[in-house]
Structure formats: structure tokens, C-alpha cells
Amino acid sequence: MEELFExxxxxxxxxxxxxxxMRKSxxxxxxxxxxxxxxxxxIQHREEIMKQSMIDRQTIGERxxxxxxxxxxxxxxxxxxLSAMAALCGGPISVTTESKAILQFDLRRMLLWIDAIFSTESDRMHVxxxxxxxxxxxxxxxxxxxxEHSISRCYTAEVPKALHSYFEVVTQVLLxxxxxxxxxxRTLGIGLYTLGSDQSEIRSKSTTVLRALEERQNRNSKIQDFDISISDKxxxxxxxxxxxISMRLAKHHSDSAFLIFSEFTVYFKSLKPMAQQNMVATILPWIQTIKLQVDPNGGPTAQSYVLLANLFEITIKSSSALHNEVQALWQALATGPHAGNVQIILDFNISLCLxxxxxxxxxYAKQIVVFLSSTLAGVKVVEFLLMQITPxxxxxxxxxxxxxxxxxxxxxxxVAELSEALPVGAKQAGFSLGQLSLILLVDLMVAPVHLLAESVPLLLQVVTVLWDHYTPLVQDQAREMLIHLIHELVISRIDDETTVPSKREIEDLxxxxxxxxxxIVWAYGDSNGKVDDRDNKVPTAMENFATQVVNTFEVTYPGIKEQWGKLSLTWATSCPVRHLACRSFQIFRCILTSLDQTMLADMLARLSNTIADEDAEIQTFSMEILTTxxxxxxxxxxxxxITFPQLFWTACACLDTINELEFMESLGMLDELLLKLDLSDAMVVMMLSEGQPPKWDGNFEGLQPLVxxxxxxxxxxxQTLVTLNKLVQIPSGDLVGNDNRLLFAILANFPSFLHSMxxxxxxxAIAANARILAEVADSQACGTIxxxxxxxxxxxYRTSKDFLSQLIAALRDNFFPRWSFQALKFLMGFLTNSxxxxxxNTMRILCVFIPEIDMRLPEIASHGPDMISPLLRLLQTEFCTQALEVLDCIMTMTGTPMDDHHLRMSMAGGRSSNAIRKEYERTQSLFGIPEDSGWSIPMPAKHAETTRSNVHAAFYMCQNAESTDHEAAPNADVEFHVDEFQYGYFPLQDRADTMMSDEVRTDGNIGDLVNKLDSLDDFFEDSLQSPPSDGRSSRTVTEFGGEFESGAELYDEQTLPILTQSLGRTSSTTSFQNGFADMRPGLMSRQPSFNSMNPGAFSKQPASANRRSMHSRSVTSPSAPSSHQPDFMSDDDYAAEVFSDGEEGRVTPGEGGFFLENMIRPLAQQTRSGMRRLTGGRTRESERLREQVRMEARGVQVPKSPMVPKVPREYLSQSRQGGQAAGKGVGVGDVEGVGFKSGFRRGCMFG
Structure with missing residues (x-):
């Protein structure tokens, strides 16, 4: 067959x-x-059976x-x-017949057959x-x-004979x-690789092939010069x-370097270590000729990416076994004629890690950077990484x-797939560029260290701010960096006992x-500046650490303390990561040595953008600045x-903040100023007055009113009382305030005086405060006080009652009626205190104080329910009895178009939603919405703007002091980015709230959905009349919590019926004590509804000029008859206008009367009405109420519930009417939206 086919x-x-x-068969x-x-x-099994069958037929001797x-x-x-089959291989392996059918040999089977032949040791079989x-x-x-298959087997053949046979075939074909x-x-690569073979014959054939290939390329590297050397044993x-030879060929064929390296990496990971070393030696000259390039987007080009990715994979797979070879590859790439390679390598490794x-x-990136650092470009590598460490x-x-x-x-x-070479774990930790640069620098801080002196404070700064990092690698490397710096920059440069601290003390550190x-170690959450953290200072460990580090480095770097201090402040005012910025302020406080106008300007520029912000993260940062x-x-x-009057005026500006903790810290600033500066010294006062910013927003009325x-x-x-008692001793003036300060200082201390008695x-301490005030009063000729x-x-005094009446009388003689309104507002504000x-004690004071002033004064009467809103808020609490006693002293007040807003605000409290607070942040009021502690600021949006404006004005004074013309500091608008620490900033409950879905939070209650929708409706309706929000908060307007509703429902269902009956029967609070026992629907069934909400209750009637101010509510007089009722005005006539700080929108006393009971009862009635409209489907409840009314009409006594007091009939009937008028609803009542807004617009018009 063989001879026939040949x-x-x-x-x-x-x-x-x-x-x-035929050939295939x-x-x-x-x-x-x-x-x-x-x-x-x-086949072998079959042959054995045949062979055994033949042997069995023979005799034993013949077998x-x-x-x-x-x-x-x-x-x-x-x-x-075999020989015949080899001959049959001499033809095509595939043909296409006339019918377009493709006939072919099984190529894979044939190549496996040849591999099997080459795996034997028989020379004849190899031939x-x-x-x-x-x-x-x-x-x-x-x-x-x-x-190509044969060439690849030249790389991977494990048997030397197989390699010889494959390579001989390859050389024969090529030649x-x-x-x-x-x-x-491809042929160039296999020729270079086989030059390192142990077989002299293969090496000789390689040179022959390489010469032939070069001749075909019309190039000559004169590799024949090495014929003798290459064949040497x-x-x-x-x-x-x-x-x-590789160097010469690389020089003449450098354009093939990327492809040859890529070809080598195909087989590198499958080779044995000896073969890998041979391949590295071959490719090194080619690596040195490579010029890495970047594309227009800044990343490596395709060829450059392939080389770097493949080289990174080699580092992953082989750096342990072939450390020197891997190092040589990276260094060859860095030490070639193309200096830009180092930059591209660093960029690639950094971006890969990020x-x-x-x-x-x-x-692995750290290893590569160490390899690069030992080249001539090593100093540049350190410089580059240092440049990446910025805020x-x-x-x-x-x-x-x-x-x-x-x-x-x-x-x-x-092309290496790095995700497969080094799979990404389930728990990933993202790094910042600055953190990564520090990590890469750690191993470069070994002898010899090439580090400029000005870089040392930078490294100390970044090490300290990352000292408590939540990622273990970052924290560990920060500490390792400090150890390296101490070793290389301090210990190696000093003698044993000639320094302070000594080498032994430094080694102990x-x-x-x-x-x-x-x-010297603190945790991430220590003094993290959370808003609820009252100890917003510096971790004790940080103070110890900073002191020891400064003392250590001062030995070899004198003056480093001041340099580091200035750098830490730069980081504090420009770092976008809130935690690091706060830590930088803490570092500055630990090591500060001096202050100049530029440093102060940096702080004030940042403070002007963060003070009085609603966001807790921003407040934390502001607190750090204030503490600093x-x-x-x-x-x-x-x-x-005294040369920094900006500090005084900054304290004044920040005392106007809307945030409680910021106010307390600003108060601390003021206390420190009072300790250092004598405000009774005319020279000091003059210097501070001259330093007042010319762009100050608003009139500065003195320090004391700000407190x-x-x-x-x-x-x-x-803390406020301590500061007030200091201020009141200072002579009056423009900086401190006018002579009414004594009145307000006494009123401020008054409740504590009564409480002490x-x-x-x-x-x-209380007695000492009283003596201070007595001395001030004596100096102002207020003898009785x-x-x-x-x-x-x-x-x-035997009793506090005697003292109370005596002191009020003394104040009346000296300060009223001039300061009546301010004093009343001042005392009413105390009622928000928790x-x-x-x-x-404040309500005790009010009960005696109010009869001593004329409540008909225009500035008092014109405020309507806003003036008594703190009292109304107490009607929902355990202080209801005392609040009613104070209300007994109030006669009438004039209504205003803002009354519905003020009433709704009086229902809000510390747990009210952000949407409610946002809605009223620009509404003119006297007291605002209080927080849980009682802290309340009216019109917070206005005050926040004023605070920021005035801090910015103080910042401009720093620029004027430096004679600069810059309009704003470069770091003023740094935006904070969220750090990745999972549990660092917010309490657990806050996290739980944000992690739960809406369905989980609402628990299926459709009422919350109704509340949110109505809140949104109110927002868009009111936004047509209100100035646009300044956008200080990122919270949505549809957020609506349940706290406000529950407060309103409590008031509606429990407090109001009691108050209604009490007001309807007598002005005394005695009936209130028995309210639960006396409430019987039958008693009220036939009474005229003189207390119901009707326009006649607010008719415009001239006030009697000679009428004395009564000390009980005018609740016994009947409401005006319907014949005197003026026409209803439309909703548009009383749009919810938002007033400015001026008095333009206030209604004068002559425009209408405001009766307390007419304000309270319709409020809840319309609230109930709104709720009924939304719960029209509750037919069972409606039928029960209707049946109750029918029974009352027939005079039948309705059984009382032993648990819950009955509600007055007129209240229930009016609520039912409101519900019927509204039609069907979809959920629970919306106190905030429907009950208040719609109810008041239909039923009451103040003024």
C-alpha cells in the first residue's frame, strides 16, 4: 500500500x-x-484473545x-x-465533492496519533x-x-525526543x-526559544532557521557570529x-516585540520552571525595546494593555517560584529607552487595584512598585506616589x-483574563487613590530612603487620619508606614543617648x-463627631499619639510641628471625606502652634458653607470647626x-444658628472670649467694634440677646444661664446690649429661683446668681429689684409665692409697660423647654405676670394664637392643668390670616416629620417648632441664611486683613462624599429605617399613604404662595411621620372634650379637675351651641376703650347671633402668605377679636371632619353615632363607658356633619392636611 500510494x-x-x-478507508x-x-x-484486548486461541491449539513444546x-x-x-499510514498522509485532508459534500479526515485524531508516535523512545517510530x-x-x-500546532508542541513537549522530532519537521518545512x-x-519566537535547548543539534538548527527567516525579510543581524558559541556544550x-542573539534580533525587529511576548505568554504558565527561566531570558531584550502608549482616553492602547495584563498574570502565577525572573521582566520594561513606561505601568497598576x-x-501591585523603585526611576516612583496623596x-x-x-x-x-487569574472575592473593600498610594509607598520607605523633608509632614498627616480606618489593610499599612519612617528617618540618624526622647524611648513607641x-490607638467611632455625641473633642489616645510623634520627629526635623499643623488644617478644610476632615481638625487641635489670617480664612470659608445645615453629616463637620x-x-x-476680631464676630454669627449643638459650641466660644477679653475695657470694645464686618446681615443688637x-x-x-450671668455684669453698650438686659437676665433665672425655694x-450657686443680679440692679438704680x-x-422669704409676687411687682415698676411684649414672648418661649x-415654674410666673400687663397692647394682641402656641402645645401633655390656669388669665386676642398655620405648628413637636418642619421653615412665627429638648427657632430658613451670610462676612475680614482680592476661598465649596464605613455615622435605628422598604415601614396602613399624598398636595399648593426653598435639605417633601398625627389625635380625642366642657361652663379650672366625671351628653343636648365655630365669633367689632383687661377667658358670653355674621370670604382671600421679618402682615387689634375657645374647639372639630371624610366607609361607627344622637334627642340616658369619657354631643354632631359633607374616603384621617387646612378654610376666618 505504501509503495502503491507513493x-x-x-x-x-x-x-x-x-x-x-479509498485513501481514507x-x-x-x-x-x-x-x-x-x-x-x-x-484492540490489544482483542489481539490477546486471538493470540491465546492460537496458542491453545498448539502443543506445550511449540507454544x-x-x-x-x-x-x-x-x-x-x-x-x-505505520509506514503506509505515513505515506497516506501525503494528500489533502479535506475535499468537496461535486454534490458539495465535504469529506475530511479527523484532523484531531490524526494529530493525537502523531503525538502518540512521538511519545515513544523508538528512533524508527520517530522517523x-x-x-x-x-x-x-x-x-x-x-x-x-x-x-502552528507543531510549533506549539515545540514549546510544550515534555519528552526531549518529541521536541526534537517536532522541531525538525518545523525547520524542514520552513527551509x-x-x-x-x-x-x-511566530517562527521568530520558536527559533529564539529553542536557542536555549539542552540539545546542541536543536540549537544549531535554530540559528539556521533564524538566518533563513532574516534573509527573507532582507535584514541581517549577523547571528552567524554566534555559531560556535551556540553549539558549545x-x-x-x-x-x-x-x-x-535575542538582543540583536530585538534591535532589528522591535516592531514584533508585543506579538512575540504575547506568543510566549500563551505557553508560559504551562511550562516547567526551568523552561520558564529560559523563556524569560529570551524575552528580556525584547521587553526593553517596547514603548508603552496610551489612547486618547488616557488608558493603555490595546497592545500596551495586553503586555501589561499578561505580565501581571505572570506576576500572579510565578512571582513566588521565579521572583528574580519576574522582577527582571518589570525592570526591563522600566529601564529601556522609553522613560514614559514607568508612568504607564504605575497608572495601570493603580487603576487595576481601584x-x-x-x-x-x-x-501584587506592591511587588511591582518595589521592582520599579530599584531602577533608575525609583526616585520618580516615590515622587509620583506622594503627588497622589492629596485631600x-x-x-x-x-x-x-x-x-x-x-x-x-x-x-x-x-490576552490574560485577570479575573480568572485572581478571582475577586465576595467581600470587596474599595480604596481611594490616596489610600492606595500610601500602601504602595510603605515598602519604599526602606534604606536608602530618598524623601524630601517637606514630604514628611504629608506622610505623618495621612498616616494619622488613616490610623483608625475600618479597612484592616489600610489601617495596618498606615501603622507600618509610621514604623518605617521612624526607623529610617529618626533612629538611623541619632546616637543612643544624646537626644530627647532617647533612642530607647523611640523604640518603645x-x-x-x-x-x-x-x-496610642483609637477606634473609628471614638469622638467621631456624631450629632448626638456631646464629647465632640479629641480622642485621648490621639493626643498622646500626636505628642509622641511630634517629639520623635522634632529630633531630626526641627519645626515639623508647625509644618504639620498647617498641613492638617489644609486637609481639614479641603478633604471631601467627612471623617478624614474631622480627624484633621482634631490633629490640628492636638499640635497647633500658631494662627494667621490665612489659616483662619480657610476655616471660616468652610464654616460659612456648613453652619446651620439640616444634614447631620454637615453638622458634625461644622461642630469640628467650632470646636477648633x-x-x-x-x-x-x-x-x-484681640488681633483676630473675626473670632469674636464669628462667635456672634454662630450664636444665631438653628442647630442646638452648634449653638452650645458657639456659647463655649463666647465663654472663652469672655475669659480672655475684658468687654468693659473701652479699648477692647473699640477694637472689636472696628472689626465688625461691613457686610453684616441685619442689625447687631448685642451679645446677650443672641444667648x-x-x-x-x-x-x-x-450653660446659657452661666453665660447670661457673666454678660449681665458687663456695662451696656453696642457689643453687649442695652439696659433691658437686666430684665431678661432676671426672667431667665426666675424659674430656677422658684425651683430652688x-x-x-x-x-x-443660685443665691450667688441672685446677688450678682441684685448688684447689677443696684447699679442701674433699680432699688426694689x-x-x-x-x-x-x-x-x-417664707414661701416662693411671696417672692414671686414681690419680684413681679418690682419688675413692673421698672420695666413695664415698655417691655411687656418682649417679656411675655420671652417667658412663653420657656414653655418649650423639656x-x-x-x-x-414658668407657668407660675405667667399666672402672676400676665395680670400685671395690658394684653390689649397692639404688639401683644395682634399675634393671635401664635403668642400662646406654647401653651396650646401643653394641652396635650401632663401639664394641661397648669396651662389652663395660664389661659384663664388671657382675655381676647386678635386673629391674623396666619392663624391656621400657627395652630398647625402648635400641633407639631420634636417627633414631627421633616416634611412638616420644611413646610413651615419660612413661616413667620414667634417660637417655631420645638425639638425634644425644647430647642426651637422661628423661621429657621431665614436664620440659617443669616448665620451663613454673617460667617462669610467675617471670612471677608480675613481677606481684607491679608490685603487680598479673592472673592472666595478655594476650599469653600468642597462637597462631602460618602465614606464606605457601613456603621460609622448613623445610629442603628436610622440604618434600620433606611434599609426597610416602604411596605415594611407602613405595615400595610393605607393611612400613611393618604397622609403623604395630602402633604404633597399641601406642599405644591403652598409653594405657589411661598418663596422657593433654599434647597438646604435633600429630604423629600413627601416624608410624613406618624408622630404628628398621633399628637393631634391625642389632643382631639382626649384633651379637647375636657377643655370644651370646662370652657363652656365656667372660667375656673376647678371644673377641669372633675371633667371626666361631669361629662354627660344629656347635660349638653339642649344647650345652644354658643361655643361652636361660626363667623360671628370673629366678627369685626371695635374694642371698648374703657374695658379693663379680664383675667379669665371670655367664655360665658354667647356667640354673636347669625344675623350679625358677615359674609364668608373665599379661600383665596386668605392665602397662606409667608411674611418677612417686618410687621407688614400683622392685623391690628381693631380688625377682629380672637376667642380662645372658638379657636380650640373648631380646630379639633374640623380635624375630626377631615378624618371622617377619609373614613366614610366605616358605616358601623356612623350608625352608632347616629343612634346615640337620636337617643339624646328623646331624652334617653346613654350608657356611659366605664373606661373612656364621653365626648360632648355638639362636638360629635359637628364632626358627623363634617364627615357627611365630605363624602366617602380612602383611609385614616389626615390631621395635617385635610383636617386643619380644609376645615379651617370652611369654618373659620380669623380677623
């Missing part, structure tokens, strides 16, 4: 004599005989002879079959195998894969068939020759999808760092402090 193959048309099918037939069939196991003969014949048959492979390649040139289509770089000689968000990538570079990299491989890399033989000593300013004031000498708001808060009360023994306070301090004793 003869046929020499003809012009072999297929004429042997068709493709013959090949398949002999495959079972050749001994290298893929089915060899089955050995027969067995030997059969083995010899089998071997001869195998050899003949046959080489002939078969060569026939396949040369007769099928249209299939270059055949030669004998110059027209064979195979890429030059000494490894050192031929390895050196291999490297020299994008993958995997710590394992960082570990803005500390923003954590946003989590995003891994960027795809560049699209045009398909032409490259191999390093040991403390290594064992995480609690004296307070610390500066305390550490500056008076002669230095009064703290009296409304239980948290601020004690009630305790039985007057507290010495001085005597009264002096008697109190001496404990001469301290029970403070509320009770």
Missing part, C-alpha cells in the same frame, strides 16, 4: 487512481494494526515458538502499517512520525494550523517551503549566546463594573504601635486674640 502520488492526478474515500483500516490507535486498549513468531509478525505489521507530520503539513498548506504562510513573529556559553476593589491585587484623592473609588478588555486585542495571540497599645475655633481662642494670649434662645432647651439651659434650701433679689439670696420644673 507511486500514485508521483502522477499528475493521484485522485484518478486512488480516490479520497485504507488509513482507517490500518489504524487498528499500527499500534497507536486511539482505541488501542480494545513458545509460536508466541515469538506471532510477536515478530505483529511488530512487522505495525511498522508496515515514521516525522514523515507523517511533514506529509500532512506540506500537502495541506491551506491549513496553517498544522504547522524547504519558503512560501508557506506562517507569521514571521557549556551552558553558560550557549545561554550567553542566546541572549546576545477598579477590582480586591486586596489581593494590591499585594481630594481620599474619596473612595466608586463601585462599578470591571472595565472590559480593549476591543482591538483580537490580533494578539493571548514602635513597640507600642506593633502591639496596638490602647494609649474655641480651642484657638483658649490657647491664644489676650494680646494676640436667650438657649433658655428654651433643656440641654443648653445651664421649692427644694427647701436655696442652692449656694435689688432689695427683692437680695432678700431671696438671704433666704428671707424640663418639667422649668415649665411649671
Amino acid at each position: 507511486g500514485i502520488n508521483r502522477t499528475k492526478d493521484p485522485s484518478r487512481w486512488m480516490t479520497f474515500e 485504507s488509513f482507517a483500516l490500518m489504524e487498528d494494526w499500527c499500534g497507536y490507535s486511539p482505541n488501542q486498549v480494545q 513458545p515458538t509460536i508466541n515469538a513468531a506471532m510477536e515478530k509478525e505483529k511488530n512487522s505489521l505495525r511498522t508496515a502499517a 515514521i512520525g516525522r514523515r507523517a507530520l511533514k506529509n500532512l503539513i506540506t500537502h495541506n498548506k491551506e491549513y496553517p494550523y498544522l504547522l 524547504e517551503h519558503p512560501d508557506y504562510l506562517v507569521p514571521f513573529w 557549556t551552558k553558560a556559553v550557549y545561554k550567553r549566546a542566546q541572549f546576545e 477598579d477590582r476593589r480586591e486586596q489581593n491585587f494590591v499585594e 481630594k484623592a481620599m474619596i473612595p473609588n466608586e463601585k462599578r463594573e470591571t472595565p472590559p478588555t480593549p476591543p482591538d486585542t483580537s490580533a494578539m495571540p493571548y 514602635i513597640e507600642a504601635i506593633r502591639r496596638h497599645d490602647s494609649k 475655633l474655641k480651642t484657638l481662642i483658649s490657647k491664644l494670649e489676650p494680646k494676640d486674640l 436667650y434662645k438657649g433658655l428654651r432647651s433643656s440641654s443648653c439651659l445651664d 421649692d427644694q427647701g434650701v436655696i442652692d449656694p 435689688s432689695v427683692t433679689l437680695g432678700s431671696f439670696a438671704a433666704s428671707r 424640663l418639667p420644673w422649668f415649665k411649671v
